[in-house]
Amino acid sequence: MSFEGAEVLARPGESVAAALLGRDSAATRTTPVSGAGRTPFCMMGVCFDCLVTIDGLPNVQACMVEAREGMVIRRQHGARRIGKGS
Numbered sequence: 001m002s003f004e005g006a007e008v009l010a011r012p013g014e015s016v017a018a019a020l021l022g023r024d025s026a027a028t029r030t031t032p033v034s035g036a037g038r039t040p041f042c043m044m045g046v047c048f049d050c051l052v053t054i055d056g057l058p059n060v061q062a063c064m065v066e067a068r069e070g071m072v073i074r075r076q077h078g079a080r081r082i083g084k085g086s
């Protein structure tokens with residue numbers, strides 16, 4: 001899979017969030033208010049700090065999705081734009 005255009009390796013059964021935490025720059029999203037980076041934290045679907053765009057679908061909790069070959073993952077920036085796709 002790739003994150004922001006860079007190849008990311010994942011072990012079988014690993015979540016997208018776990019694979020991304022293994023990178024040097026693990027920020028998966030920015031906050032709507034300050035733009036600060038956030039990284040996966042709870043790893044169980046509670047904190048929403050792991051939101052990413054996967055294959056063009058925004059607002060995906062990376063900790064709830066199993067990593068698969070070929071996934072294209074992008075950092076999610078700011079607040080969700082309803083009806084605009086991201």
Ligand code: FES
Pocket residue numbers: 017039040041042043044045046047048049050051061062063064
């Ligand atoms: S890491 Fe907390 S919801 Fe995914």
